[in-house]
Amino acid sequence: MKPADPSDPATPSRPTTPPVPPVPSPPEALEAPEAPETPEAPATPSVPGMGSLYPELDAVALGAFAAALESGDTSGLPPARAAEVEAVRSVAVFSRGRVTGAGGVLLDAALWRRKGSGPRPVVVMPAPWTNLGWVAYAVRAGAFAARGYDVLAYTPRGFGASAGRADAAGPLDVADGSRALDHLLERAAGPVTRIGFLGVSYGAGIGLLVAAHDPRVDAVGAFSAWGDLGEVLVENSTRRVGAVGALLASAGRARLGPGTERVLEDVLAGRELGGALRWAEERSPFGHVKEFNRRRLPVFLSHAWHETLLPANQTLKLFDELTGPKRLVLSVGDHAGPGAGGLLGLPDRVWTDAHRWFDHHLMGLSNGVADEGQVAAEVMWSGTVEHRPTRQALTRRVRRLHLTGGGRLADRPEAGWTAGLLCGVDTPTAVADEVVRSGYAEMAGRPKVYRAGDIDRAVAALWVGAPAEDTLRLRGTPRLRVTYRAANPGSSFVAHLMDLAPDGSARLVTHAPYSDLGSAPDSLVGADIELQATAYDVPRGHRVLLVMAGRDALYADANLPRASLAFTSPEATPSYLDLPLG
Template structure:
C-alpha cells in the first residue's frame, strides 16, 4: 500500500443518498393513511390518501425476518376475495425505512395490488444488522413475501418486487433466489457490486464514504463495515471482491434468464454511487423481458420526485412495467423498446432496441503530440508516434468527476451541469499537471451514444499507478462540459515499464454541437477515487508504433 493511498481525499457531500426526500411530508402522509385524517396534506396527497384507503386496508406491523429479527413494515391489503397480484418493496439505504415508499405504495394499492413495504434490517425501527444485500437480506425479502401471501384475501396471481437504490438491489437478489417472483422494477440499483467498489482496479473512495456517512445510526454488520472500510484503507481487495460477488445480481444472470424474470432497470448517466456501466452489463446479459431507462442526473435523482408523489417518467414506466407483467395490461410496454435514453442536456427521450442505437458506428480518433503553450495534443484520424505527455501525481486539477456525491446530479437535472474551464485545463496540460488532447471542431452535431473506449500507453516509474480519463465537450468560448469519464489503475507492473490501458468510459448519450470539440483529459488525481500513485511521481503518456493510443467514440 502506498502511503498516499491510505486516506484519499474526498469531496464535500451530503449525509443522505436521497437529499430531496422530505421526511416530514412522507411521515405526515403515512400518518394520514393510518388515521384517515388528510386535512393537513396538500390537495393532491390528500386525494392519494383517500384513493388508497378506498381501495385497501392500511396497517402497520412487523415482519419476522431471518434469525427471528423483527422488521418494521406497512401493509396495503384488499379485502375482496378475488385473485390479485402483489408487490413487495424493500426500503432504501435510509433511516426513513418503508416510509420512503408511502406515496408510491399507496398508488400501487389504488391500482389494485396488495403491497408490503418494509424497512430493511439494521435501519430505522427494524432489528438486526445491515447485511448489504447478503444472505440475511435475501431471507428477509422472502419472509416478507410469505407474510404478504399469508394475508391475501384471495388467490395471488403474480408476484413483483419494486425498490429504489439499496431496496432495488435486494429486490433483484430476492428475485434471483425465489422462483415465485415474476417481475422486478429496480430503480438506481447495482448490477456488479465489485465494480461499484473497484472500477478498473481503482478504489471508488467517495462512493464508499458516502455509503458509510449516509448510514447514519444504522447498525451495519461487522462484515459489511469491514468490507467498506477495507476499500478506504486500501487493504484486502480480494476479500472485499469475494464479499461483493455474493451480493451482485449479475452473478445470478443464469437464474434470471432460466425463469425469464421480467426486469425493469432505471439508472442515471452520471451516477457517483453506482456507476452506470455495471448496471448496463447486467442489462446486456438478460435474455428475458427487460427494459432500461437512462436519465440525466445522479443516484436516485430521477425518481426522487416520484417518491414524493410528483410526476416522474421513471415511476410511470415502473408502474406500467408491473401492470403489464403482473396484471397482463396491454399498455404497449413491449412495443416501446428495451432502452429509453434521456439525452444530456436537452432531456430529449430516445427509445431504441439497444445501446448503442442500431445503425450507429464507432469513430476512432488517435492521440497525437502536444503543441505548447496551448497545452493540447490532438485527436486525429491517423496515428502519430514518438510524442510524450507527462502528468504529475498527487496534485489536484481542474478536471474532477463532480463537485459532490449525488448532489451534482441534481444540478444536472436542473440544466446546470458542472462547468469545466478549458483554459485552466490547457494551462495544466502545458505545465504537465494533466495531459489533454482536443479534436477538430465538429462540422455537424456529434451524437455520442454508448460506451466510449480509450486505449492508451503510459510509463510509470513506480509499481502502482492510477489515472482518470475525462471526455469533455469544449465550446468555442473555452468552457467545457463533462460527457463521461472513468478511472484506471495498474497495481502489478514492474517499475519504469510501459503499461497498456484499455478502458471503457461510462456510457453516455450526449450531443456535441456543431463547432464544439471533443476534449480528452488524463489526470493522476481525482478526489472521487483512491489512487496508487506516489506523490510527485510522473506518468508519461505516449503512443508506440505497434500499439497506438486512440479514443473510440460510438456515434448514433
C-alpha cells in the same frame, strides 16, 4: 408462464414455500413496532455534505402522508396528496407493523391490502439505504394499491425501526425478502395471481437478489441498482473511495453488520481487497444471470448517466446479459435522482414506465410495453428521450480518434510523441464536487462548468479534436486505448471526456479511472478501458476534449507523491479514443 386471469375466481393462491427454512410469524397480522437494538454506530469517514444518498426525499412530507393513510385525517396535507390518501383508503386497508425476518429479527413494515376477496397481484418493496425506511415508499406504494395491487413495504434489517444489523444485501437480507413475501401472502384477502419486487437503490439490489433466489417472483423493478457490486468497490483496479466513503457516511444511525463495516473500511484503506471482492460477488445480481434467464424473469432497470455511487456500466453489464423481457430507462442525474420526484408523488416518467411494466407483467394488461423496445435513453441536456429496440442499437458506428503530438485528436495515428503530467495534485477536472449531490444539480439544469484554460498542463494531459462540422451524437460506451510510462511502481489516472465550447467552457460527458498496481518501475503500461456509457450531443462548432489527470477525489490515488506519468503512442499499439456515434 401466462399471466393469471384476475377475473377468474378460481385462480389459486400462489404457493408460499420459500427457499429458506421458515421462521414462525407473530400471532397477529401486524403488531405495534418495538424499539430496535441501538448499539453504537460505526465510525465513518468525513464526506462533505453527505448526510443522505437521497437529498430530494422529504421525510416530513412522506411521514405526514403515511400518518394520514393510517388515521384518515388529511387536513394537514396539500389537496393533491389528500385526494391520493382518500383514493387509496377507499380501495385498500393500510396498516403498520412488523415482519418476522430470518433468525426472528423484526422488520418495520407497512401493508396495503385491497378490499374484497377477488384475485390480486402483489408487490414487495424493500426500502433504500436510509433510516427513513419504508416511509420512502408511502406515496408510491399507495399508487400501486390504487391500481389493484396488495403491497408490502419494509425496512431492511439494521436501518430505521428494524432490528438486527445490516447485511448489505447478503443472505440474511435475501431471506428477509422471502419472509416479507410470506407475510404478505398469508394476509392477502383474496387469491394472489402474480408477484413482483420493486425497490430503489439498496432496496433495488435486495429485490433483484430475492427475485434470483425465490422462484415465486414473477417480475422485478430496480431503480439505481447495482449489477456487479465488485465494480462498485473497485473499477479498473481503482478503489472507488468516494462512493464507499459515502456509503459509510450516509449510513448515519444505521447498525452495520461487522462484516459489512469491515469490508467497506478495508476498501477505503486498500487492504484485503480479494476478500472484499468475494464478499461483493455473493451480493451481485450479475452472478445470477443464468437463473434470471432460465425463468425469463421480466426485469425493469432505471439508472442515471452520471451516477457517482453505482456507476452505470456495471448495471448495464447485467442488463446486456438478460435474455428475458427487459426494460432500461437511462436519465440525466445521479444516484436515485431519476424517480426521486415520483417518490414524492410528482409526475415522473420513470415511475410511469415502472407502473406500466408491472401492469403488463403482473396484471396481464396489453398496454404497449412489449412493443416499445428495450431502451429509453434521455439525451443529456436536450430534454429528449430516444427509444431503441436494444441497447446495442444506440450505437450505429464508431469513430476512432488517435492521440497525437501537440495535444490533438486526429484521424490518423502518430508515433514518437510524449505527453507528461505530474501526479498528486488536484485539478479542476474533478468529476463531482460532491458524491450524488452534484448530479442532482445536473437534473435541475445546472451541470458543472469547467474552464479549459484553468487546467494546468503540468498536472494534466489534454487532447482536443477539430470543431464538429455537425452535431456529434455520442451514443453508447466510449473506449480508450493508451500507453504510458510510470516512473514508480503503482500508477493511476482518470480519463475525462468533455464537450469544449468555443468560449473555452467545457462540460463533462463521461469518464473512467484506471490503475496499474503490478508493473515494474519505468515500464510501459498499456491501458484498455471503457468509459462510462453516455448519450450526449456535442453541438456543431464544439470540440471533443480528452483530459488525463493523475488524481480525482472519487478514486484512490496509486501514484507516489510527485511521481510522473508520460503518455505516448507506440507504432505497434497506437493510443486512440473510440467514440460511439448514434
